[in-house]
Amino acid sequence: xxxxxxxxxxxxxxxxxxxxxxxxxxxxxxxxxxxxxxxxxxxxxxxxxxxxxxxxxxxxxxxxxxxxxxxxxxxxxxxxxxxxxxxxxxxxxxxxxxxxxxxxxxxxxxxxxxxxxxxxxxxxxxxxxxxxxxxxxxxxxxxxxxxxxxxxxxxxxxxxxxxxxxxxxxxxxxxxxxxxxxxxxxxxxxxxxxxxxxxxxxxxxxxxxxxxxxxxxxxxxxxxxxxxxxxxxxxxxxxxxxxxxxxxxxxxxxxxxxxxxxxxxxxxxxxxxxxxxxxxxxxxxxxxxxxxxxxxxxxxxxxxxxxxxxxxxxxxxxxxxxxxxxxxxxxxxxxxxxxxxxxxxxxxxxxxxxxxxxxxxxxxx
Amino acid sequence: xxxxxxxxxxxxxxxxxxxxxxxxxxxxxxxxxxxxxxxxxxxxxxxxxxxxxxxxxxxxxxxxxxxxxxxxxxxxxxxxxxxxxxxxxxxxxxxxxxxxxxxxxxxxxxxxxxxxxxxxxxxxxxxxxxxxxxxxxxxxxxxxxxxxxxxxxxxxxxxxxxxxxxxxxxxxxxxxxxxxxxxxxxxxxxxxxxxxxxxxxxxxxxxxxxxxxxxxxxxxxxxxxxxxxxxxxxxxxxxxxxxxxxxxxxxxxxxxxxxxxxxxxxxxxxxxxxxxxxxxxxxxxxxxxxxxxxxxxxxxxxxxxxxxxxxxxxxxx
Numbered sequence: 045x046x047x048x049x050x051x052x053x054x055x056x057x058x059x060x061x062x063x064x065x066x067x068x069x070x071x072x073x074x075x076x077x078x079x080x081x082x083x084x085x086x087x088x089x090x091x092x093x094x095x096x097x098x099x100x101x102x103x104x105x106x107x108x109x110x111x112x113x114x115x116x117x118x119x120x121x122x123x124x125x126x127x128x129x130x131x132x133x134x135x136x137x138x139x140x141x142x143x144x145x146x147x148x149x150x151x152x153x154x155x156x157x158x159x160x161x162x163x164x165x166x167x168x169x170x171x172x173x174x175x176x177x178x179x180x181x182x183x184x185x186x187x188x189x190x191x192x193x194x195x196x197x198x199x200x201x202x203x204x205x206x207x208x209x210x211x212x213x214x215x216x217x218x219x220x221x222x223x224x225x226x227x228x229x230x231x232x233x234x235x236x237x238x239x240x241x242x243x244x245x246x247x248x249x250x251x252x253x254x255x256x257x258x259x260x261x262x263x264x265x266x267x268x269x270x271x272x273x274x275x276x277x278x279x280x281x282x283x284x285x286x287x288x289x290x291x292x293x294x295x296x297x298x299x300x301x302x303x304x305x306x307x308x309x310x311x312x313x314x315x316x317x318x319x320x321x322x323x324x325x326x327x328x329x330x331x332x333x334x335x336x337x338x339x340x341x342x343x344x345x346x347x348x349x350x351x352x353x354x355x356x357x358x359x360x361x362x363x364x365x366x367x368x369x370x371x372x373x374x375x376x377x378x379x380x381x382x383x384x385x386x387x388x389x390x391x392x393x394x395x396x397x398x399x400x401x402x403x404x405x406x407x408x409x
Numbered sequence: 410x411x412x413x414x415x416x417x418x419x420x421x422x423x424x425x426x427x428x429x430x431x432x433x434x435x436x437x438x439x440x441x442x443x444x445x446x447x448x449x450x451x452x453x454x455x456x457x458x459x460x461x462x463x464x465x466x467x468x469x470x471x472x473x474x475x476x477x478x479x480x481x482x483x484x485x486x487x488x489x490x491x492x493x494x495x496x497x498x499x500x501x502x503x504x505x506x507x508x509x510x511x512x513x514x515x516x517x518x519x520x521x522x523x524x525x526x527x528x529x530x531x532x533x534x535x536x537x538x539x540x541x542x543x544x545x546x547x548x549x550x551x552x553x554x555x556x557x558x559x560x561x562x563x564x565x566x567x568x569x570x571x572x573x574x575x576x577x578x579x580x581x582x583x584x585x586x587x588x589x590x591x592x593x594x595x596x597x598x599x600x601x602x603x604x605x606x607x608x609x610x611x612x613x614x615x616x617x618x619x620x621x622x623x624x625x626x627x628x629x630x631x632x633x634x635x636x637x638x639x640x641x642x643x644x645x646x647x648x649x650x651x652x653x654x655x656x657x658x659x660x661x662x663x664x665x666x667x668x669x670x671x672x673x674x675x676x677x678x679x680x681x682x683x684x685x686x687x688x689x690x691x692x693x694x695x696x697x698x699x700x701x702x703x704x705x706x707x708x709x710x711x712x713x714x715x716x717x718x719x720x721x722x723x724x725x726x
Contacts, residue, residue: 088696089695091695091696091697091698092696092697092698092699093696093697093698094696363618366618369532370620373531375531375532375533378534388477388480391493392477392493392494392495392535393493393495393535395492395493395496396493396495396496396533399493399495399530400496400499400529400530400531400532400533403529403530404529404530404531407527407528407529
C-alpha cells in the first residue's frame with residue numbers, strides 16, 4: 045500500500061501555499077522562497093469560482109473567510125501546491141486549520157498541512173519550530189533575515205494602501221493612480237533586500253503624492269472598521285472602499301496587518317475604550333471599538349462596520365458601536381457578508397449612506 | 410405647456426408611479442403588481458399614467474426611478490435620476506411632513522427605519538438577510554388562513570385578545586400560527602397576533618438600538634394594514650401617521666429628485682409600445698465569470714452592466 049505523501053519524509057523542495065488575503069501574498073511568497081528556499085505557489089486571484097468551490101465543501105454556517113480559504117486551497121492544489129499553511133487566531137479562526145485539513149483529507153487530497161494555530165503567539169520560537177517542520181535543516185540566520193524583510197514588505201504594502209485610500213476618491217486621473225498601485229505590487233514581488241523594498245516604497249509614495257488630486261477643504265470622511273479578514277480583503281467586501289472612493293469619499297481604515305502586529309494591545313486599547321467595553325471580546329472586536337471611537341472623536345462623517353455573517357466577536361462589538369453612534373451623533377452602517385453575489389442590496393445601502401452623510405454635512409454648514 | 414415630473418418605484422412585489430407638477434401635486438398615480446416582470450409592469454404603468462394625465466396641458470420633462478429594479482427601468486425610461494429607495498422615501502416624506510422624526514417603512518420584501526432631525530436623515534437601517542415581518546410574509550399567511558390580505562387590518566382591529574405569536578423568525582411564526590389555530594384560537598385573534606408579531610419583529614430587528622421619536626410616519630404597502638398600524642401605536646406608545654399616499658412615497662420622492670436634478674430629458678410615453686429585452690450573459694474572460702445584463706430596445710443594445718472589470722465591458726454602439 046502506498047504511503048500517503050504527508051507521512052513521507054519531506055522532499056527537498058515542497059510547493060507551499062497560503063490562502064490569498066488582500067495583497068499580502070507577496071510577503072508570504074518572500075518568506076517562503078527566501079527564508080526557506082522553497083517554492084511558493086501564488087494563489088490565483090480570488091474569484092466567484094473560489095467562493096463557489098469553498099462554499100461547496102465547507103459547512104454552510106461557517107464564516108465566509110473559511111469558505112474562501114478552502115476555495116483558495118483547492119485552487120492552489122490544482123496549481124501544484126503540495127504543502128498548505130493555515131494560521132491561527134483567537135476566534136473560530138483557531139479551528140480553521142484542523143477543519144480545513146480534515147475536509148481536504150476527506151476529499152482525498154494528498155497534501156501536507158502545517159497549522160500555525162499550534163503556535164504560541166507570545167513566543168516567537170514556537171513559530172520557528174513550525175517552520176522547522178517544513179524544513180528541518182532551517183538556516184536560522186537566513187530565515188530571520190527574510191522574516192525581517194517580510195515584515196518590512198507588509199509595512200510598505202500597508203503604508204502605500206493607506207495613502208492610496210485617502211487620495212484615490214479625489215484623483216484627477218484615477219486610472220493612472222490605480223496603475224501606480226498595480227505596478228508597485230508587481231515590482232515589490234521582485235524586490236530583494238530591505239534596501240530595494242525601501243527605495244521602491246519611497247518612489248511609489250512620491251509618485252502617488254505627485255498625482256493631482258482635487259481635495260475639497262472638508263471632504264466627506266468615512267472610517268471603515270470590522271472583522272480582520274472581511275474588512276481587509278476587497279474580494280470579500282465587494283471592494284466597498286473602491287465604491288466609496290468613486291462617490292468622492294476619503295476612506296480611512298486602521299485595521300491592517302501592520303497595525304495588528306504592532307499596535308493591537310489590550311493594555312493600550314482597553315483604557316481608551318473603557319466607557320464602551322470592559323474586556324477584550326476576542327479577535328478584532330477591541331480594535332473595531334477603538335477605531336470607531338477614534339473616528340467618532342475626530343469628527344468623521346460616518347463609520348462603516350464590516351464583518352462576515354455570524355462573526356461572533358464583531359457581533360459582540362455592535363452594542364458598543366451603537367453607544368458610540370448615539371454619544372457622538374455619528375451614523376454607522378452595519379454590513380454583513382457571506383456568499384451572496386448580488387450587488388444591488390449593497391449599492392442601495394452604500395448610496396443611501398453616502399446621501400445621508402453628505403446631506404447632513406450640508407445641513408451643518 | 411406646464412412641466413411635469415415622473416417618479417417610478419419598482420419594488421419586488423409592486424410597481425408604483427406618480428406624475429407631479431412643479432408644486433408637488435399628484436397629477437396621476439398608479440400602484441400595480443410587478444409579478445416578476447419589471448419591464449412589463451413599467452409598460453402597464455406608463456399606459457395607465459398616460460391615460461390619467463392631461464397631455465394637452467402637461468409634458469413630462471424628467472423621470473426618476475427607485476426600488477430594486479431602478480437601474481433596469483431607469484435605462485428603459487431614460488431617467489435623469491436613479492436613486493436608492495432609502496433616500497427617495499426620506500425626500501418624499503420630509504416634503505409632505507417637514508417635522509417627521511421617524512419613518513417606518515415595510516414593503517414587500519424589505520423593511521427599513523429612517524431617523525430624521527431637522528429634515529435631514531441622520532440614521533437608517535434596513536433588514537438584512539431575512540424577510541421576516543414584511544409584506545410577503547403577511548400575504549403568505551393570509552393565503553394559509555384563507556383571508557384576503559387586504560382585509561387583514563379590519564379583522565385584526567376586532568380582536569380583543571390577540572394570540573401571542575413568536576416574532577423572531579417566519580419559520581417559528583408560521584409553526585406558532587398553525588399551533589394556535591389547532592388549539593382553537595379564533596382567526597380574528599390569530600390575525601391580530603400576526604400583525605403584532607410583524608411589529609415586534611420590526612422593532613427588534615430593524616429598529617434595534619434606534620431611538621424612536623415622534624412624529625412617526627408609517628408607509629410602504631403594509632402601512633395600508635390598519636392592524637399593523639394599531640400594533641405600532643401600542644408598542645411604541647406614539648401616534649403613527651399613515652398618509653393616504655403612503656404606498657407611493659418612494660415614487661413621489663424620486664419624482665421630486667428628478668425635478669431638483671435640473672436635468673431634463675422629455676419622457677416619451679411610447680415606451681409602452683417599444684420592445685425591451687434583457688439578456689444575461691456570463692463574461693467568461695476569467696474565473697470570476699461575471700453575470701452581465703444586456704438591455705435591448707427594439708433589438709438595439711442600449712445598456713449593459715454587471716462586469717467588475719474593464720475586460721468584461723460591453724461597448725454600447
